[in-house]
Amino acid sequence: MLPNSGYLYYSVDASVDIRASVAATARSRRSTPRNNSSYPIQSTDPAQCRQKRRKLLKQHCLVWGGAASAYSATLECAQFDDDFVEALKVSYPGRSYHGPPTQQCSNCKAIFWNAESVGKEARTSSGSPIYNKCCKGGQIVIPPFLPRPEPLASMARFDGGSVSKKFMKNIRRYNCLFAFSSMGANIDRTMNDGRGPPVFKICGQIHHRIGSLIPPHGRPPKFIQLYVYDTSAEVGNRIASLEREDTIASDLDPTIVQSLVNMLDEHNLFAKQFRMARDRLAGNDTEDFVIRIVGPKNGDPPQYSLPATDQLAMLVVGDFSCEEFERDIIVQKQTGDLDQISALHPAFMALQYPLLFPYAERGWQTGVLYTGATQSAQNAHVKLTMQDYYCYMFHYRRNEPNPYLCYGPLSTQANVDAWACVDENRLKYIMDHQADIRMESIQGICDAISRGSEQGSEVGKMIVLPASYTGGRRYMIQNYHDGIAICREYGPPDFFVTFTCNPKWLEISEAIFEPGQTPADRNDIIVRVFNIKLEELLHDIRCGKPFGPSNAGIIIYRQKNHSFYLHPFVYYLF
Known part of the structure; x- marks a missing residue:
């Protein structure tokens, strides 16, 4: 895949025959030393020659194939002229267009692009491409979600009427009204200034906390307490419980709130148990009891495969031992x-x-084995990980409700929450396996003295993140050392390329099957299309056709405000 437009840094003759120049370049590259120019550039300054040679090679890259290759542009200015850029845009579908995701996983029915398949020649027995990023080839089996109850099913639509639009606009606030637990996080609200799609950004760790059934004396009810305390004015209490940041410019309809209260009372298992606690308190407010939300024990079947039953959440009366229920939520x-x-x-x-x-x-729960796998000492990787579970959930399947993809801003928040849990799980594993990464080599007294520590209180145990943890200090230092080593061997890079994601790519809009959804509601599609085109760009660079064989390279990824950036540093032999 080649860029649509770009800037050049040197000039050549007014008209260039692209195909003849590429052939001449290929012949001269084989016989010309690295530091000599193989192009008719009238200059004796080596730096200027290098700059002009780089410009001509970029021109060859941009018009390497398709309709644009027959167009001869005027290349005397420092920027492509408008006609040349338009010719490149017209030829774009022929150069890099993958169409809508037409392939379907034979096991879990997740849809994907043919470019995402594992090996372009690998096929199943039926001849369809192989794709294993969703269910690992049938090893993960999770039952589909049930159809959503009313009125949620009719209101949670992107193409609905005025009530649906009002609900979807404030769906995060409506969910906060009925949440059983509170989410503690440092939420950055400065990014949502109206100049772009809504962004849910957090800094630091996420905590989910749950309180008691009855609020302390003198405090208003919040979250789980709204199901038990003063339910005669429940709608007003729920709206008043929102924080100041969530009530600004909000348009919460009491009618919608009441309809959602009725829906959860009828269908939600937790709401039923808390209503039962309310009725029990109304009859005898001195009785001592707790609500127990059952957690799985070792060897238990996956709870997501069990039908909704009162045995997963129960009211326990009288004395109880917290040690007995250490895996449960009390x-x-x-x-x-x-x-x-x-x-x-x-x-x-x-x-x-x-x-x-x-x-x-x-x-997700711990200890669940892959389908058909058996636990043994020789094969330790047989259990469903948290990342496997959420990768399965983040794939769209036709005619199946998906809470992680189909509810706009609320799904975006849940996605951020889910990946924060995955990262927290990785960090916990690293913390519990510090002995495996040779912590003793960086915890000694000599190391403390070399760091300038003078007090005994400054010497203690640290949690060290290995270089394999993406984003950590050692990860960044390792990549820096790799880049410096390449520069020491090959010198400065010949090309510094910036590759960005465009949410208006045709593949993104054609992959949205829910009526009324926008690319801002489907970050998963944006990421997947970006990766497809990224691999295509890297293949164009590495294949040796536009620029010749490359000697070395390094790639830097970063994300900013819903946009993904790629910076490849490429070294070529001229």
Whole structure:
């Protein structure tokens, strides 16, 4: 794939025969030393020759094939003229266009592009391409979500009427009204200034906490307490419970709130248990009891495959032992403390997003084996990881409701929350396996003295992130050392290319099958199309046709405000 437009840094003659120049370049490259120019550039300054040679090669790259190759542009100015740029745009579909995702996984029915298949020649027995980023070739089997109940099904539409538009615009606020748990995070709200698509950005760690059934004296009810305390004015209490940042410019309809209350009371397992606690408190407010949300034990089947049952959330009356229920979530009757919910609990997401999971569907849990796998000492990688689970969920399947893809800003928030859990799980693994990365070599007293530590309190155990952790300090230093080593061997790079993602690519718009959805609602498609075109660009650079064989290169990725950037540094032998 080649860029649509660009800037040049040197000039050549007014008219250039592209195909003849490329052939001449290929012949001269084989017989010309690296530091000599093989082009008719009238200059004795080596730096200027290098700059002009780079410009001509970029021209060859831009018009290497398709309709644009027959167009001879005027190349005397420092920028492509408008006619040349338009010719490149017209030829774009013929150079880099993959169409809509027409392929379907034979196991889980996830849709994908042919360019995403594993090996272009690999095929299944039926002749279809092989794709394993969704279910790992049938090793992951998760039952589909049930159709959403009313009125959620009719309101959560991108092509609905005025009520649907009002609901989808404020869906994150409506979900906050009914969340059983509170989400603690440093949310950056400065990015949503109206000049772009809505962005949900957090800094630091995410915490999900749950409180008691009854609020402390003198405090208004929030979250789970709204299901139990003063339900005679429930709608008003829920709207008043929003924080100041969430109530600015909001348009919450009390009618919609009441309809959602009725829906959750009828279908949500957690709401039913908390309503039961409300009725029990109304009859005897001195009785001591707790709500127990059951967690899986070793060897238990996956809870997401079990039907909704009262055995997964129950009211426990009388004395109980917290040690006995150490894997469960225990909701006390009245206490001033908040308990943190583990990201490893299957009800972690359902407690925070009741509008995404109206039936209180359970999520990922530890210890679940791949389908058909057996646990043995020789094969340790047989268990479903958290990343495997969410990769499965982040794939679209036709005619199946997907809470992670089809609910606009609320799905975006859930995606950020899910990947924060995945990263937290990785960090916990690193913390628990510090002995495997030879921590003793950087925890000694000599190392502390070399760092300038003078007090004994400054010497202690550190949690070290290995270079394999993306984004960590050692990861950045390792990449820096790699780049410096390449520069020491080959000198400065010949090309510095910036490759960005365009949300208006045809593949992105054609992959949105939900009526009314926009690319801002489907970040998963943007990322996948960007990766497809990225691999195509890297193939064009590495294949040796536009510029010749490359000696070395380094690639830097970064993301900024929904846009993805790629910076390849490429070294060629001229």
